[in-house]
Amino acid sequence: MKNIAVIGSGTMGNGIAHVFAQNGYKVSLIDISEQALEKAMATIGKNLDRQIKKELIDEAKKQDTLANITTYTSMESGLGDTDLVVEAATENIDLKLNIFKQLDSICPDKTILASNTSSISITKIAAVTNRADKVIGMHFMNPVPVMKLVEVIRGYATSDEVTESIMELSRDLRKTPVEVNDYPGFVANRILMPMINEAVYSLYEGVAGVEEIDTVMKLGMAHPMGTLQLADFIGLDVCLSILNVLYDGFGNQKYAPCPLLVNMVTAGAKGVKSGAGFYDYSHGTKDLVVAKQFKK
Structure with a gap:
């Protein structure tokens, strides 16, 4: 070829x-x-x-x-x-x-x-x-x-x-x-997306803030990027789409997208591509700034 x-x-x-x-x-x-x-x-x-x-x-x-x-x-x-x-x-x-x-x-x-x-x-x-x-x-x-x-x-x-x-x-x-x-989510996203969804649920339920969740995942799990930052990078609309494929494909409640994720995508907050998600990307630098909706 x-x-x-x-x-x-x-x-x-x-x-x-x-x-x-x-x-x-x-x-x-x-x-x-x-x-x-x-x-x-x-x-x-x-x-x-x-x-x-x-x-x-x-x-x-x-x-x-x-x-x-x-x-x-x-x-x-x-x-x-x-x-x-x-x-x-x-x-x-x-x-x-x-x-x-x-x-x-x-x-x-x-x-x-x-x-x-x-x-x-x-x-x-x-x-x-x-x-x-x-x-x-x-x-x-x-x-x-x-x-x-x-x-x-x-x-x-x-x-x-x-x-x-x-x-x-x-x-x-x-x-x-x-x-x-060929099963929903294959391997990468069948494992990754429930992790991202759980991170969003942790924020939604007030367990911890954006920075705290991502710090735990970076320093505790040796991930190069925090889970919520990764979701922003992938695109929150893409994450939602994949979770819906998993939920529809398996019919299992554990894949149901977090309501916060659904609301963010509906409002146009899709992460890096839209300029804001869990973090704000409109300032034009590489600094991570938590989006105003999630600041304490």
Whole structure:
């Protein structure tokens, strides 16, 4: 596989394109918004500059990486003779199903269709295509250029051959792939999201404040980032969406999202992306400032 297409140029999409391109793959980065594509390429450039500053790559490698990426605003023009498509659109089931229907009708029969979904059923996605054996989950972690893990999720009909191919491809990207089966939340989010939800409940029930909860998790559990800060970083809307997938998938009350999380997302407080969540990010520095709603 040498020709890769990435659908969606947001945080995950541009990171996935960056990693493929840096490892010598030709990448078609596809998004309906030209402005989003321009922003994505600027982000990739900045991330490559950080790698240069850390002496991980040189200027020539940066230019080679950027040259390996071509942007498109339509799937018809961007897919061509693609070996693998990685969908990295918003975590919305209807949107993803629609994208996969289109991919199935446009892509050659040989093309493997992968989703970067963090929780949505690969089996359900595969069911809207005529190539269920070639549909697989390829869940990268954020930030993609830094994090080593790729969850490789087998749908009910995903073939052994396709699974091994994606495992090997992930290793070629200098990632560590872990094969998991297709159940709600897979492994990473089935474990992570209940922890985040419990941290929100601890705040909601007045057990402790934002800083106190995060300090316990950083200093007591050796987590590099506090749980509530991590939720802000992931996006509170994304956390809520994944918890709803877990709750709907298992029907177990332990996955029910905390009412505080629901209210925050409803009010538009989505974390870093919106400028505020459990912390305030509008001050323009790297300092952690607790959002005014949670100050004592």
